[in-house]
Amino acid sequence: MSKAKTKSQFKDFLLTQGLKSTRQRELILDEFLHAGSHLSTEDLYLRLRRGNSRIGYATVHRTLKLFAECGIAEQRHFGDGQTRYEASDCDEHHDHLICVVCGKIVEFEDPRIEELQVEVAGAHGFSIERHRLELYGCCPGCSI
Amino acid sequence: MSKAKTKSQFKDFLLTQGLKSTRQRELILDEFLHAGSHLSTEDLYLRLRRGNSRIGYATVHRTLKLFAECGIAEQRHFGDGQTRYEASDCDEHHDHLICVVCGKIVEFEDPRIEELQVEVAGAHGFSIERHRLELYGCCPGCSI
DNA sequence: GTTTAAATTGAAATTCATTTTCAACTAGGT
DNA sequence: ACCTAGTTGAAAATGAATTTCAATTTAAAC
Numbered sequence A, B: 001m002s003k004a005k006t007k008s009q010f011k012d013f014l015l016t017q018g019l020k021s022t023r024q025r026e027l028i029l030d031e032f033l034h035a036g037s038h039l040s041t042e043d044l045y046l047r048l049r050r051g052n053s054r055i056g057y058a059t060v061h062r063t064l065k066l067f068a069e070c071g072i073a074e075q076r077h078f079g080d081g082q083t084r085y086e087a088s089d090c091d092e093h094h095d096h097l098i099c100v101v102c103g104k105i106v107e108f109e110d111p112r113i114e115e116l117q118v119e120v121a122g123a124h125g126f127s128i129e130r131h132r133l134e135l136y137g138c139c140p141g142c143s144i
Numbered sequence C: 001g002t003t004t005a006a007a008t009t010g011a012a013a014t015t016c017a018t019t020t021t022c023a024a025c026t027a028g029g030t
Numbered sequence D: 001a002c003c004t005a006g007t008t009g010a011a012a013a014t015g016a017a018t019t020t021c022a023a024t025t026t027a028a029a030c
Helices: A003-016 A023-034 A041-050 A057-070 A111-123 B003-016 B023-034 B041-050 B057-070 B111-123
Strands: A073-077 A083-087 A095-099 A105-108 A127-138 B073-077 B083-087 B095-099 B105-108 B127-138
Touching: A003 A023, A003 A057, A023 A041, A023 A057, A023 A083, A041 A057, A041 A083, A057 A073, A057 A083, A111 A127, A111 B111, A111 B127, A127 B111, B003 B023, B003 B057, B023 B041, B023 B057, B023 B083, B041 B057, B041 B083, B057 B073, B057 B083, B111 B127
Parallel strands: A095 A127, B095 B127
Antiparallel strands: A073 A083, A095 A105, A127 B127, B073 B083, B095 B105
């Protein structure tokens, strides 16, 4: 999804929820879309500070939660005790490979795995809403 | 794995690490094996208190970490901000189906999915050490 | 443009789980 | 029994997430 489209999606969300569009929210969304994925609140807060925006930590935190609420970002937990956010590609889902040595994160997707998940869930009478699959191991660079 | 075997595995671990076997550690292991799976530190602490063991929270916490270290328990994170522990069945791995309505947790395993995971990881040059797969959805009881 | 009501901001305080500290205590070898 | 190193548990510290609240800003109404 284009950045422009994501921005208008966020504006729409604010409107329909009776929320206001502010300078801070625009700055945070710009930086979020511009920065790489898997950012923690801390990460984004520091990036914004390094620019010269005097934005408070609480505002960054609240805004990231808004992003998640309106569907333009997704929360991730990789077990280091920090919540990370990544821009969602809407229709495209992906899972993660995480290097336990250097922390590198690689995204992947495999329709065959997704299919088996639906099957397994069905066998237990569950209907799947979402899932999380993370493979932890050693990346090529670290296994030399 | 039998409870007796798990207990001796823990004793061996303590010995080889130069750690001591104490009344508290035995009580905590007993309660851990006796109680259901997916316990948080808080859960286990309260169960022990309800018995009449005056065991400190810090001790429960440290002991659960020991269990994880020596392989008789595994840490789980289901996104509610609490670390949970479950007894590990050693050779047998399983994943989780979690009902988003009632919170019910069902365990499952599917060798075909595991196989595909290894394949996908290999395609990215990764060697897998462990993984996490959680399917969130609606259980049969809640989807009526 | 001014007023007004409601939402937002940000620094500081709070919450909550986890982890550490440290003085008193215990296990287990000598 | 003695000694040493590990253990315990209450309390304090940590760290991320969240809330509070007075000052400020937004945007709709006048």
